[in-house]
Amino acid sequence: MKVAIITFPGSNCDYDLYKCVQLVGGDPEFRWHRDSSLGKVDAVMLPGGFSYGDYLRAGAIATMSPIMEAVKEFAGHGGPVLGICNGFQMLCEANLLPGALLRNNSLLFCSKEVALSVENNSTIFTELYKPERKLRMPIAHAEGNYYANEETLAQLEEEGRVMFRYIDPQGKSTDGSNPNGSANNIAGIINTRGNVMGMMPHPERAVENILGSVDGLDLFKSLLNHISASKKV
Amino acid sequence: MLSPQSRPGDPQITPELVSEHGLSPSEYQKIREILTREPSFTELGVFSAMWSEHCGYKNSKRMLKLLPTKAPWVIQGPGENAGVIDIGDDLALVFKIESHNHPSAVEPYQGAATGVGGILRDIFTMGARPIAILDSLRFGDLNSGRVRFLFSGVVQGVGDYGNCVGIPNIGGEVFFDKGYEDNPIVNAMCLGLMKRDSLIKGEAEGVGNLLVAVGTATGRDGIHGATFASEELSEDSQSSRPQVQVGDPFTEKLLLEASLELIHSGYITGIQDMGAAGITSSAAEMGGRSGNGVEINIDLVPVREPNMTPYEILLSESQERMLVVVKTGHLKKIQDILTKWELKADEIGCVTDDGLFRVTEGSRTVAAIPCLALTEGCPTYEREGKESSEIKNLRSKDLSHLKTRSSGYEEIFLDLLGSGNICSKRWLYQQYDTTVRTNTVIPPGADAGVIRLRENNKAIAATTDCNGRYVYLNPRMGTKAAVAEAARNLVSVGALPMAVTNNLNFGNPLKPEIYYQFREAVLGMSEACKLFETPVTGGNVSFYNETSGTPIYPTPVIGMVGIIDDTKYLTRPFFQESGDVILLLGNNTDELGGSEYIYVSEGLVAGEPPAVDLLAERQLQHSVLSMINQELLQSAHDLSEGGLACALAESALGNKTDPFGVDIILQDRLEPIPLFFGEAQGRILVSCAKNSSNQVLQTAKDHGVPCRLIGEVVPASNGFRIAGRTGNMELDIETMSNRFFNAIPTLMDKRKES
């Protein structure tokens, strides 16, 4: 699985993602935001960080980078695109995903481990997760408060496009377990076609026991499986 | 010596002007002797900055010479941008601590943010990639609106900057006491990792090489910041202060990547952050260290504002700028690297052979001073030191009546758990990204933070410590306690203490009672660091932490780093399993001086702080490391503020989601108060599986360390029980947990007031 990891000025999880893709047996390659082409790759990942310092709105200025045209085209052809944290913000800003990520309702940066439910395990990013599986992984963001209008939210729910939700230890998505004020406790969503996913939590930080959790591994492995399967066809 | 021409518009140099520049008449006389003429206005500014306390260490240098700085593993001791130690496998660890107290008192958010920015640059200009940040903070009482404003601003500033650059915060400390009401302490420490041979120094090597300014253009911000940091804050520093510096962590991240690429390119011979005193100090220090001279053409320096004078350009402290020495003929290549990172590089001068710091403007020379006169030539002083009789009285205060209390231990205990100095600091470190870079194996919340090294499966531990109350009451003993606590914190996670960086935060050194504290603190640190074989590789001095004549508690913050040989030895302070047994190493005593208990219950800072027996501390550390290396322990936790009861609570409450209870029986012939809450030094609390307890006891015995079994880890539902000979405590975990975790959030929820 050849994965393009895009580095924007201010990205700071690009290397973490690189290591993680290597760990699951993928073949990561960095792309610089000024590049105009992705080359031949099987998937694209937009890493976390503070592209352009999060100035204006998180992820907004990065969407003006030349590479984003190529990413849109890749997504348009059904190529898998994963955006994590700042990457999720970019996907929304670039209209590859609906809605927007507003400032956390606490107005504070929030860094901690959260519990997540897997809401849809029939996508290329989640097929290895059992439906009842509860995940633990870190979040670290100041603008992760997912917002979309009623209509869009209803549509996301109806079409099963909510991927992850923040939950409490009992598995319920409650206000108390919502770290940032996200609508419907949404932590991640996918596009209609099922090839573009964005999420605020960091699965790439939950891939080794020594880091406290390995719950992010199956996400990357799901994608890897999907890609090798589709190559065989 | 070449004489600078006068510049139209420069003010006349008068005794008043000299004194406004923080120079004494005799210092001015010395300047005239060095130059063999009168200085120009620009030169006066340059001397003023370089001979300020901040850059020149005039009142501290002589004492600092007494610190131990050498060991076989020390690659770079004090004098460079940061210290460097060898950690094996061709790797080197770079680390340093830096203060930003004065800017933070005026503008907490930007002050703290730019403090983090500065310390990061100190690390990556050595050629190392920053891998962790720690922050050591002191504030007044959180019941004051102004203090809450300072606290929340500083925490956000530290957080936003490190988060944006993408360096995990792994620990630090925060201490609240009225003694810091108007003068918060903001010290930031950074660790970096590099291959040994990537080390690059801040030296202007190679006559003819180019001096190149990299990063942000120079503005009028922070002019005379170095001099400013060398003065007390007065009522009107709010209005007369120089413009604050604004941090731009986004540019910093680009600078970080670009600098590391530059260093690896081989096109440059030296690099230094333009920190305090900006271009002046970076150029003069680089010239001074190499023995060469430097020439700066002021017209070439990129500026942000029109009509800046040489004086302003030379003294500006605009952030996110670096000075780089580029090998001749390679300017284009380094510009290409910087352009890729969306940064600019401008040639502003060159390395010369005449030893001078020379500045030209058009055809005119505006300054020509020997580099060494600016650096090494700074006059140094040993001041008069005398202990304040007031503090002496406080120390000898009789506290024995506070030792007895026949009941109500539970209430006192809950008050302690909810005190700012003992409660959970989660509110604060949740604002810090602690997991970015995916190497943090012990995040904030433990005795020390730990970063694993992917390269060799070792790990680096770091901590900052200092109890300013102890130092206030007894500066020498208190500083030994700070070093000892730092070392205990490291061994508690399984690390061998290796080296120290320190930040000496004090009041006005011209006052004998302050200089006394300073001298005693340095002597205490020196003695402890020698004994623990943790040489001091660098640090920072921040004097004049006073508002309207009231100084802070003397606060010599110790930043210590250690190595864990294999990540399998990582040990945490939290109990792991019911049924494990709990053992205490070290002796309980009836000391209560300087304790959190007497502060919380009586509002007092008094008494003799707990005594430190350095030899016993060393034995204790060795014994715990030996237990950890035999893989005997389930947890280890150092005892500090709040004593045994609070340490037990911290280990039991853990990270809240799965707490435990304890069942403890103590046989000591001590009153319950000192037994539960006394802060005797040299103690560590450990837990282990029942069948390992004999080995633990034996290991302690082999090291001559007192150790006994005091109880057992039980399910949380069984509660928290401590039985002494003459008094007991029994509490439920829920109540304790609420006090411990909600103390700061509850206070911070009070709305902002001015």
Place this chain on the structure above:
Amino acid sequence: MSRLRLEIRVVPRPGLLDPEGKAIQSGLQSLNYSDIHDVRVGKLLLIELDADSPQDAIDHATSMCQRLLANPVTEDFEIKLLEDSGNSG
């Protein structure tokens, strides 16, 4: 071409939760400014640019807002030519 100054105001859509505005409101209330009914927080962008005419500048700014400066999902914008900037034109 002349140098013009524009002011762009970007404000959260009505109906959108504005936690910053709420926090400021309660901050003011605790300072005893009790008669405050609503606080909303927006962004103010002051832009200096060269354009052929004021209309041209406004057209440019409109497209900048649509493409980057405002998020159409959550924000409204408003562009104003600053008075002193006409002088140089």
Place this chain on the structure above:
Amino acid sequence: MSRLRLEIRVVPRPGLLDPEGKAIQSGLQSLNYSDIHDVRVGKLLLIELDADSPQDAIDHATSMCQRLLANPVTEDFEIKLLEDSGNSG
């Protein structure tokens, strides 16, 4: 007492570095808006309050700015009564 609406503009002091403005400027430049000379970013606060008179409202707002809304070290502020708000008064 009448309900009034105020607009408060909080802008960084001239001369102070405005990294956000700089980043937005370079973002716009990469969209080929090349004739942009400067971008500065401030805050816009829209406040609705009850006051005895417009002057009273402005006085209140001035003290709010001094105490909370603007950072006296880094920001300047400007208060304006919004036109439509006179009507109800």
